[in-house]
Amino acid sequence: MQFRQCISSVVAAAVFAHCSMAAPLGGPDDSTHTPTPTGSLPTTATRAAAATSTLSPLLEGLSKTQQILLSDTRVDVYNNVLTEDEDFIFDFGARRADSGTGAADIIAANRKTFPALTNQGIGMAVGFMGPCQFNLPHVHNRATELLIVTQGELVSEMVIENGVEEDGVIRNIKNELGPYQMTLFFQGSIHxxxxxxxxxxxxxxxxxxxxxxxxxxxxNLFGLDNEILRAAFGNSIDGAEVDKFRGLVSDSVARGVEQCLLKCNIQKRKAPLLQLLSRLLNNDDAAAAEEENALLAAGGSPIPQKIWQIFFTRPGFPSIQHHVHDWLRQAPNYTYTLLGSQTADAFVRTHYGDGERGAGRRDIVRAYRAAQNPALKSDLLRYLVLLVEGGVYGDVDTTPVAELGNWVPAERRPDVRLVVAVEHDELFNSGSEYGYPVQFSQWTIAAAPGHPVVADMVERAMAGLRDLVAAHNVTLGQLVRLPNYDVVNATGPIAWTEAVMRGIGAIDPEMTHPSNLSGLNRIRYFGDIMVLPIEGFMANMQRVGSGEDHFGLVTHDFRGAWKGE
Structure with a gap:
């Protein structure tokens, strides 16, 4: 009974207190209650007049967010800080226009940019992403994010945390989102x-x-101390190179997706791999640099006198001996290297691994060693070799019909650092394996070491391998038998064409698509890139013998040593 009386007394006191606040009983404080006129809504002016307190002098000069955090009550916030109706509006469109960054903006409404959100436990971002653009991998330290696409199509990726794996491989949750589709990114996840x-x-x-x-x-990774970074990357990066890495990382949205870049006529930045290799290419061998300078001064070529070929043993494949002899006959002063499985593995580990002369690209070493499809492996290897060593690469079923030292006209020889040729032009040939109306062959390439197009192609090939793994939902080692189109698109002529066109487009912005070179009937030069017509690396021997073919340098038997069948 006493307990019930006690509770009743408490309830009565609470009701009385509530009624006292809702309807003042009179006295000295009556003047603070200003009724709203009948039939009208309260306005900013009437709310200001109704305010019973003013902003403390201690809060003056602080930001609105700081004032809100230091206010005694929420009533004080609305009466003294958020006093204008406009305080409750955030205009993403206007903020985007004010940013001046064009087609790549992530506009954030947080408690600093929109103080009304303070202590509300919610924020918002709106993203405007231009063609082929990335929102780089990032983490939200204190929030889980929902993402809803309202226009266009978006690809999202998320890595949650250590231990979330599939068959021992870190799980990457990847989705393609269309209009009004949503995904989420957990707090602390990389996405x-x-x-x-x-x-x-x-x-x-x-x-x-x-x-x-x-x-x-x-x-922010490269904001760590250099010593820590060297340990993380296997001691393969010195302090100067770490500084180069810092300069290569953009702050927000970066261009990417190689095929999209070509489709949308967007130029790609210089490949970071070239920066990794710059010490090896330029500084370690002063004698080689001095020799090249002397050669150029004498009217020679920056493309080294080296021949590279690749042959992974294939039972039943015809002898390649006569092809090798033909290469040596047309290049008496060149060094010749035939790379097999073991020598190729050693080359990749030496030049791209963590050793003294390595570039520290473990991803490249792992991918090369894991690849079991001979076509993918051979494609990647030729780019890796030419990037570091330079020289002339030719498939083992090709035969040179002109002396290598005369491939580039004498007057152009000191300036040309990359020689490519058309392999396909829809005006002359057709086939289901072609991805573009004009494509470049990569069964023969001549390049100076460190050429940006070759560096770009290495990264393009790595992206192609990752795409194949994702598309087939297997490991790289399980990609053994593939349709030809998958190979030529991932690492072969389609991919090579994209890299070459990016290099050409950087010199001549009007060259926006491979079709711009359709019907090519003469040699074209774009900066240090020499482009041969379709006869260049696919010579017609009858026309060469009769003097009608003025461009034929190499014949190709198309025996497909790379197919491994």
């Missing part, structure tokens, strides 16, 4: 998005914290 198309993508991303924070993974 990114990219636009694979040529139209702008817009997405809306609510966050579970008004101060969600963003940690750009690549940029």
């Amino acid at each position: 990114s998005q990219y636009n694979p198309g040529c139209e702008e993508v817009i997405f809306v991303a609510p966050q579970s914290n008004e101060d969600f924070g963003t940690n750009q993974v690549a940029k």
Whole structure:
């Protein structure tokens, strides 16, 4: 009974207190209650007049967010800080226009940019992503994010945490999102998005914290001390090279997706691999550099006098001996190297591994060693060899019909650092394995070491291998038998054509697509790139013998040593 009386007394006191606040009983404080006129809504002016307190002098000069955090009550916030109706509007469109960064913006509404969110436990970002652009891998330190696409198509990726794996491989949750589809990124997960198309993508991303924070993974990794980075990367990067890495990392949205770049006529930045190899290519061998300078001064070529061929043993394949003899006959002063399985493995480990002369690209070494499809392996290897050593690469079923030293006209010899030839032009030939109306062959390539197009191609080939693994949902080692188109698209002529066109487009912006070279009937030069017509590396011997073929340098038997069948 006493307990019930006690509770009743408490309830009565609470009701009385509530009624006292809701309807003042009179006295000195009556003047603080200003009724709203009948039939009208309260306005900013009437709310200001109704305010019972003013902003403390201690809060003056602080930001609105700071004032809110230091206010005694939420009533004080609305009466003294958020006093204008406009305080409750955030205009993403206007913020984007004010940023001045064009077609690649992530606009964030957080408690700093939109103080009304303070202490509300929610934030928002709206992304405007141009063609082929990345939102680089990042982490939100204090929030889980929902992402809803409102325009275009977006590819999202997320790595959650250590231990989330499939068959011992870190799980990458990858999805393609269309309009009004949604995904989520957990707090602390590494995630990114990219636009694979040529139209702008817009997405809306609510966050579970008004101060969600963003940690750009690549940029902030290289904010660590150099000693730590050297340990993380196997002691293969010295301090100067770490500084180069810092300069290569962009702050927000980066261009990417190689096929999309070509489709949308967007130029790619210089490949980071070239920066990794710069010490090896330029500084370690002063004697070689001095020899090249002397050669150039005498009217020679920066393309080294080296011949490279690849042959992974294939039972039943015809002898390649006569082809080798033909190469040596047309290049008496050149060194000749035939790379087999063991020598190729050693080359890749030496030049791209963690050793003294290595580039520290473990991903390249792992991919090369894991690849079991001979075509993929051979494609990647030729680019890796030419990037480091330079020289002339030719498939083992090719035969030179002109002396190698005369491939480049004498007057152009000191300036040409890459020689390529058309392999396909829809005006003359057709086939299902072609991805573009004009394509370049990669059964023969001549290049100076460190050429940017070759460096770009290495990265393009690595991306192609990753795409194949994802498309077939297997490991790289399980990609043994593949349709020809998969090979030529991932690492072969389609991919090579894209890399060459990016190099050409960087010199001549009007060269936006391979079809710009359709019907080529003469040698074209784009900076240090020499482009031969279709006869160049696919010579017609009858026309060569009669003097009608003025461009034929190599014949090709098309025996497909790379197929491994």
